[in-house]
Amino acid sequence: MICLELTIPPLPQLVTIGHAVWPPGIKHLSRVFDVYDMLFVNNGVLYMTEDNKSYEITEGNMLVLEPGKHHIGHQASSEATEIYWVHFVHDAPVRTLDSASIPWSFPYAKGTDLDLAPHRQTMYLPKFADFNGPDLLPVLNRMLELHHRATASGSLLLQAELASLLVKLQEAAQRRYAPRSRKLCDLAIAYLQRHATDPFSADHMEKALHYRFDYIARCLKLYTGKSPLQFKHGLQISEARSLLANADLSVAEVGERVGIDNVNYFIRLFRKETGITPGQYRSSRQGRA
Structure with missing residues (x-):
């Protein structure tokens, strides 16, 4: 399934939400505007074209129309069609990609009290997919109610409901369309994070995940570009960076905290991962508010 990759923060911001039952013979209007338009068809069918690509959105389907692209209803529906629409603003997608290639469990850098801005992260939104009505319709209806009331007390909650809707759509993309190799990669990442x-023990990893180590390693390499040991070292050095910046520990003590008892090996590995020594990294972080 194709997903849109969006940079966060900031989160998408709601503009409006609507619901209607269109009688037979109605077509979506033709326009180009700078908002995302998510369409959810609960009953009936909606025919849409976006930049010359046509979609037939039937019962239980959703489509995301992108800002700056021309969309038009290319055919009238022959039956009554119940539709929800959600408009939100956000930057254009970074790219489109298949959900099977998304590194769902790849760890992001952790923010610290020395950071002055949030680290760049991403979210993923299905372009055209099925949706689970019992899961999403209550959220859409709560959003409609809050939107119709339009009070100061409800405005933040309305934006939070949009975030909840996007989370549910992303979870569905992750859960339903990932191949076995992607799922095993995520299991391997979770295992390495726990340990x-x-x-490091290849035998223990095999027994914990119930797959041969060479297959686990291939799946992890496919989606992260790293072997299990390389990935583990990345986790250790990421934690070491946080400790060096925030904890009053010697370099040797930091190495021990992250599971590397040999201080010389820890220094070599840190330099390999970051390009500088632990002492140089700590010095670079001193004096920052």
Whole structure:
């Protein structure tokens, strides 16, 4: 399934939400505007074209129309069609990609009290997919109610409901369309995160995940570009960077905290991962508010 990759923060911001039952013979209007338009068809069918690509949105389907692209209803529906629409603003997608290639469990850098801005992250939104009515319709209806009331007390909650809707759509893309290799990669990442400070053991990893180690390693390499040991080292050095910046520990103590008892090996590995020594990294962080 194709997904849109959006940079966060900031989160998408709601503009409006609507609901209607269109009688037979109605077509969506033709326009180009600078908002995202999410369409959810609960009953009936909606025919849409976006930049010369046509979609037939039937019962239980959703489509995201992108800002700056021309869309038009290319055919009238022959039956009554119940539709929800959600407009929100956000920057254009970074790219489109298949959900099977998304690195769902790849760890992001952790923010610290020395950071002055949030780290760049991403979210993923299905372009054209099925949706689970019992899961999404209550959220859409709560959004409609809050939108119709339009009070100061409800405005923040309305934006939070949009975030909840986007989370549910992303979870569906992750859960329903990931191949076995993607799922095993995520399991391997979770295992390495749990055992980041333990001695590395291929045998233990095999027994914990119930797959041969060479297959686990291939799946992890496919989606992260790293072997299990390389990925584990990345986790250790990420935690070491946080400790060096925020904890009053010696370099040797930091290495021990992240599971590397040999201080010389820790220094070599830190330099390999970051390009500088632990001492140089700590010095670079000193004096920052």
